[in-house]
Amino acid sequence: MSTNIVWHNTQITSQQRADQKQQKPVVLWFTGLSGSGKSTVANAVESLLFAKGAHSYLLDGDNVRFGLNKDLGFSDEDRVENIRRISEVAKLFVDSGLIVLTAFISPFIADRAQAKSLIGDANFLEVFIDTPIEVCESRDPKGLYKKARAGEIKNFTGIGSAYEAPVAPDIHIQTDTLSIEACATAVVDALTTKGYVKS
Template sequence: YADNRATGSFVLIDRISNATVGCGMIDFPLRRASNIHWQSMKVGKPQRAALNDQTPCVLWFTGLSGAGKSTVADLVEQELHRRGRRTMSLDGDNVRHGLNKDLGFTAEDRVENIRRVGEVAKLMVDAGLIVLVSFISPFREERGMARALVAEGEFLEVFVDAPLAVCEARDPKGLYQKARAGQLPNFTGISSPYEAPEAPEIHLPAGEETPEALAARVVKELERRGLIPVDDWTI
């Protein structure tokens, strides 16, 4: 507003009654650093991927709390590690112990949570790694934002699809019980929505199969897409 009064202020109008319900001024942009430029590097993603002898990508596991995202992702990573693939896991709970420990569970904080993780995942893809991201990530728009950070074909959305009733029956952390008691506001599936993927690259029926079977599905899809070599090793 200090720089441009014409575009630095706004009013909020009710679209039903056309009544003005609020107004405000823009104090600063979200992107505060404006005098920055991209520094080109001689060693980039292709060189790092070649050194690692693998195709980097993001496996984005999404689903309700208790669906089994972290369990399946861990099994997938174990198999990739066995095959000599270089990986890194970003788990929702673990990341909130450090990088995102300042964030809560409001809609705004959830958006920022995914924005940060998406950027970190992109950096790891640039480093030539296969990145396994396990987050509820309830909003389609934010998952789409994370997808847009990497190149076409480098982002695989993995929908760990377990019905709410199944997740609530499992309740490994006792979170659903607390949410039902009103002790956890903005809890996905109870007091906050979960927007299921409409066209995920991988759809896992988590309420019907074992974690091992689900992990095998993911690995087979990676093979089918040529992201990892087919493992034809036999005893």
């Protein structure tokens, strides 16, 4: 990192931005296997938040890899860097007063802990989209499990690379037993209970 840089403080504070939006900014960090329903649930949550008048933004794993992280692959090292970058971006969004939804596999406990440390405990909720790998593989919406089983994709989480499930997530959602609507409602209810959005 260059030593010839200085952090620039802005006139408008993070609290003022949050007050303007009448909400408490937070990162909803959705984690789970490929095919677990992270993006689908996150999209449904954002729709509910939008309907409530909340200000949010969804950062999806695939979408981020089209631009910001297009230079990264799927090795363990690149996965770590992928999460580091998105954590920094999410932190800036929180500073703007937004509710940020991030839908990334983010397979390693240490990386999610680092994201939480960077963003801050008060502004970070880990949302575990807990779906058995057998169910994820039966869904296989992108055909990735089939390719991984055929050896066409290396380091695929759950098959060629480990997924470390959260030990004590802030919000625990099981998509194999609940509808998408019920999953999204459970997340928004938790946000309301925790005081991030108004009822």
